[in-house]
Every structure is written in structure tokens, then in C-alpha cells.
Amino acid sequence: MNKICVIGLGYIGLPTAALLANQGFEVVGVDINPTIIETINQGNIHICEPELDKLVNNVVIKGKLKASLKPELADIFIIAVPTPLRDNNQPDISFVETAVKTITPYLKQGNLIILESTIPVGTTEKINYFIKEIITEITPIYLAHCPERVLPGNILKELIENDRVVGGIDEDSTKKAALFYEKFVQGKVISTNSKTAEIVKLTENSFRDINIAFANEMSMICDHLDINVWEVIKLANLHPRVNILKPGPGVGGHCIAIDPWFIVNSSPNLAKLIKTAREVNINKTDYVINQIKNAATKINEPVIACLGLSYKANIDDLRESPALKIVQQLALEKIGKIIAVEPHIKCLPNNLNNLENLELLDLELAFCKANLVVLLVGHNDFINLNQELLESKIIIDTQGIW
Ligand SMILES: NC(=O)c1ccc[n+]([C@@H]2O[C@H](COP(=O)([O-])OP(=O)(O)OC[C@H]3O[C@@H](n4cnc5c(N)ncnc54)[C@H](O)[C@@H]3O)[C@@H](O)[C@H]2O)c1
Structure with missing residues (x-):
């Protein structure tokens, strides 16, 4: 498990790629945006996150992280692409599907794919069927979801210190993914199934949203009552x-x-x-x-x-x-x-x-x-x-x- 391909080099993918490169993994970061690739390969960054500029510069100079428009053969593929909403607040998982499609020519027996993007319940299973339809002859391929719960502004610290929930499509996938996170996470790495891991992340953010909504509702009520x-x-x-x-x-x-x-x-x-x-x-x-x-x-x-x-x-x-x-x-x-x-x-x-x-x-x-x-x-x-x-x-x- 030495070479890692991180697909999507945004607020989650780039800090993850840089951190893994700093832990000694050989990392290829992939993005569809050529400007991002060029910026990173020059040792610079395109997002604002404390300490990330120094870390990226360091691992690029050491040759541990390179950015590319194309994936490469690797042991682990981490997918951190956007999962926005379409019209009528419907989840759009097309970026994840496209990212998975791009890596399929590079998959080999025993590879581990980790979906770090936040995804609707059932997406990991759906992606599993999707992969199996494209590549029938390569087995086993391990697949797991490990939602990211970092706080922007404190990402590099939380990537290491936060507890992680890992849910594979089967026990072997969960075990492989958990073993990987245990290599660099200092928090607890907790194993479950993929649907539970998916809804845990959605639950966390819904909890926050509901609690903020309460505060916002009180602010409007108090304003109305002049308090x-x-x-x-x-x-x-x-x-x-x-x-x-x-x-x-x-x-x-x-x-x-x-x-x-x-x-x-x-x-x-x-x-x-x-x-x-x-x-x-x-x-x-x-x-x-x-x-x-x-x-x-x-x-x-x-x-x-x-x-x-x-x-x-x-x-x-x-x-x-x-x-x-x-x-x-x-x-x-x-x-x-x-x-x-x-x-x-x-x-x-x-x-x-x-x-x-x-x-x-x-x-x-x-x-x-x-x-x-x-x-x-x-x-x-x-x-x-x-x-x-x-x-x-x-x-x-x-x-x-x-
Ligand atoms: N930003 C956060 O604080 C945060 C926290 C937890 C979870 N997440 C989740 O992580 C996922 C990624 O979020 P983000 O904030 O890093 O998004 P982002 O928009 O910052 O980065 C995503 C990157 O993926 C690239 N991309 C899109 N399609 C691609 C493809 N097919 N191949 C390669 N690259 C591709 C984009 O060009 C972009 O650079 C989302 O599902 C998000 O919900 C984000």
C-alpha cells in the first residue's frame, strides 16, 4: 500500500494528498483542472488553508507528490470530488461516477478504492455495481467509504487527529481501509458498513444544520419582539x-x-x-x-x-x-x-x-x-x-x- 492516487485536488483532496506524501507514501494527485495541476507541480497551492502551502511545497520538492491530469497505477485510489446538488435539491453523484470511470483502466487485483466524497446512502454499493459492470475480470477490488469531517482552517491537524468512520462494501474492504487510515490517523478508526458510514456523515451535518436553524429562528423571533x-x-x-x-x-x-x-x-x-x-x-x-x-x-x-x-x-x-x-x-x-x-x-x-x-x-x-x-x-x-x-x-x- 505504498502508492496512492488521489482524485480531486480541492479543499479535501489536496491536503489529504500532501499529508500522505509527507507520511512517506508516493502520491499522484489527479484533477481535471490544468491550472490546478500546474500550480501544484510548481510547489504552490490554489486554495487558502493554513500551513498547506509549506507542506505542498515541501513534498513536491522531495518528489513525493506530483499532480497530473491522468491517474496512474497505484495501490490505493482516494476519491475526493464534489457532490453538489442538482435542480430541486437532488444529489448529483456524477462527479464520483466520472472519477471512478477514469480510474478503472488503472485498476489491478487487490486495489483499494476509498470514496471520501460525501455521498447519499447507498452510493458506495451503487459504485461497486458500476465498477463490476466495467471490469469483470479483475478481482478482488476493495471498496469503502470514509467520510471526511475536517474543519476548513484546521484541516491538516484534523486529518490526523479526528476519529474516522470506515465502511466497506464487505468485511475485507472495511478491514483494508481501516488498516490504511490507522497508518496516519491518531484518532480512533471505527469500522462499520458502507451505508452506516454514509449516513453518519449526513447525520453530523444535519445535526449542525438543525442546531443553527434553531439559533437563526430565535434571532428572528427576538428581532420581532425587540429583544x-x-x-x-x-x-x-x-x-x-x-x-x-x-x-x-x-x-x-x-x-x-x-x-x-x-x-x-x-x-x-x-x-x-x-x-x-x-x-x-x-x-x-x-x-x-x-x-x-x-x-x-x-x-x-x-x-x-x-x-x-x-x-x-x-x-x-x-x-x-x-x-x-x-x-x-x-x-x-x-x-x-x-x-x-x-x-x-x-x-x-x-x-x-x-x-x-x-x-x-x-x-x-x-x-x-x-x-x-x-x-x-x-x-x-x-x-x-x-x-x-x-x-x-x-x-x-x-x-x-x-
Ligand atoms: N470542503 C470541506 O470542508 C469538506 C469537508 C468534508 C467533506 N467534504 C466533501 O468532500 C468532497 C470534495 O469536496 P471539496 O471541498 O474538496 O471540493 P472542491 O471543489 O474543493 O474540490 C474538488 C476537486 O475535484 C476536481 N474534480 C472534479 N471532477 C473530477 C474528476 N472527474 N477527476 C479529477 N478531479 C475532479 C475539481 O476540479 C476540484 O478541484 C465533497 O463531496 C464534499 O462534500 C468537503
Whole structure:
């Protein structure tokens, strides 16, 4: 089990590939994006994750990690490609199917395939049939799901320290996959079957989504009743068995905003709470948009500085970001001049690029120009602001920081 091929070099695949290369494995990272391949082979990275730049540079220079557009023969194939939603919140596993199809010409007897992408229940079994249809003559091929549960911003540490759940399509697959993770994971490696491993990951993210939805619902109720929700949560959390999470402008990212739909989709008549939580969190984003629009009507020529575009604090990931949706909607509806401040990106993403009343500025300039300031993301850069800066502005703080 010395050579590993990691398919998909994004937020999960690249740190995984680099970490394994650093553990002494020979790693080939595969992606369909030539710019990513070129960047990594130059020893650089295309995503923002603490310490990852140094690690990638180090393992590329040592020749332990190389990136390629094509897979190679290997002992283990790890698949970490996107699993987004299609229309009507249906899971789209086509990236996983395509990735599996690409590796089939390189499979040999005894290979282990690990699906690390978050997948709907039953996908590992489906992929097993899919592989067997394409290659009938090569056996055994081991196949397992091992969901990833790292926290962006702390990925390299959590890849090693977190407990892992491993579920194979049969006992041998589970054993092989567990043995592999035990080589570099310091947390517990727990064996189960593939369907259980699949739903464990979806359950974790649905749990988070439901708890955030509760906080968001309380924030809207408190707003309606003219009560400070942050004080309410602080006081309620003094109860020894209460731990209410933080409200915000909605829920984003490639996990919590998406994965609960996989459960809803698999059990539509039963997953009522999970579906409602999703709807509450989506609705919270619209609620914030309306709060900003109401505040803007009280200003002659509104210039609205929106602080933060990413889906959570101190990262550059804009996927499913409620902050991004809010900024886009304000600009599209032409609710004044909109200034976006996002210290983690250099230019606006494509979907915001052509909006004429929107510009990306640094914090200082944004404060000079704006009369309405909306804190959307709790980046460190926004927390310790000089309070004098806030004095002459109308403030909407979705993070309870100011
Ligand atoms: N980002 C997270 O925090 C996180 C956490 C846990 C689980 N996950 C899951 O991990 C999976 C990957 O997420 P991510 O955040 O790394 O996505 P990402 O979009 O950052 O990276 C995916 C990469 O896969 C590449 N790709 C797509 N199809 C490919 C193919 N056929 N062959 C090779 N490369 C291909 C893309 O170009 C991209 O670079 C998803 O299922 C996600 O739900 C993500």
C-alpha cells in the first residue's frame, strides 16, 4: 500500500494528498483542472488553508507528490470530488461516477478504492455495481467509504487527529481501509458498513444544520419582539444542559448547506425536521436581505459596505455562501452602491463581477465611503475594529460581534 492516487485536488483532496506524501507514501494527485495541476507541480497551492502551502511545497520538492491530469497505477485510489446538488435539491453523484470511470483502466487485483466524497446512502454499493459492470475480470477490488469531517482552517491537524468512520462494501474492504487510515490517523478508526458510514456523515451535518436553524429562528423571533438575541443566548447557555449555537446570515459551504438534502431526498416523508431546518436557514438569508433593504430606505444615497463574502470566518471558500448571496441580491436590486470587503480574495467571483454598482474594496476605504455597514462574516480582521469607525454609520451586525 505504498502508492496512492488521489482524485480531486480541492479543499479535501489536496491536503489529504500532501499529508500522505509527507507520511512517506508516493502520491499522484489527479484533477481535471490544468491550472490546478500546474500550480501544484510548481510547489504552490490554489486554495487558502493554513500551513498547506509549506507542506505542498515541501513534498513536491522531495518528489513525493506530483499532480497530473491522468491517474496512474497505484495501490490505493482516494476519491475526493464534489457532490453538489442538482435542480430541486437532488444529489448529483456524477462527479464520483466520472472519477471512478477514469480510474478503472488503472485498476489491478487487490486495489483499494476509498470514496471520501460525501455521498447519499447507498452510493458506495451503487459504485461497486458500476465498477463490476466495467471490469469483470479483475478481482478482488476493495471498496469503502470514509467520510471526511475536517474543519476548513484546521484541516491538516484534523486529518490526523479526528476519529474516522470506515465502511466497506464487505468485511475485507472495511478491514483494508481501516488498516490504511490507522497508518496516519491518531484518532480512533471505527469500522462499520458502507451505508452506516454514509449516513453518519449526513447525520453530523444535519445535526449542525438543525442546531443553527434553531439559533437563526430565535434571532428572528427576538428581532420581532425587540429583544437582543445575543444576550438571550448567553443567558440561556448558562443552563448546564443548554448550548445554543450562534445565529448568522444563513448557512453555507459545501457540507452543511448541502448534505441534509441527501437525507431529505432519500426519505422525503420522514425527514421533516431536517427539511424545515434547511428552509429556516435559507429563509434567514432572505430575512437579512430585507433588514438591509429596510435600513437602506432610511438613507438618502445608501452606500452599503458588506463585510465578508466567504461562508464562514477566516477562510476564502465562497461556496453556497449566504454573505455572497446577500451581496449579489443587493447589487442586483440596485439597493444603493454596494461595497464588498473580503480580505481573503483578490478579485470578485464571476457571479458578482459584472454588477456595475458593486466593487471590492479594502476595509479602510469601505468605511470611508459607506453610510451603512453590514457585518456578514466574523473574520478576525473585522473583530477588533476601532469603535470610532462605527460611530457615524448605521450598523447591521449579523454576527453579534460589535
Ligand atoms: N470542503 C470541506 O470542508 C469538506 C469537508 C468534508 C467533506 N467534504 C466533501 O468532500 C468532497 C470534495 O469536496 P471539496 O471541498 O474538496 O471540493 P472542491 O471543489 O474543493 O474540490 C474538488 C476537486 O475535484 C476536481 N474534480 C472534479 N471532477 C473530477 C474528476 N472527474 N477527476 C479529477 N478531479 C475532479 C475539481 O476540479 C476540484 O478541484 C465533497 O463531496 C464534499 O462534500 C468537503
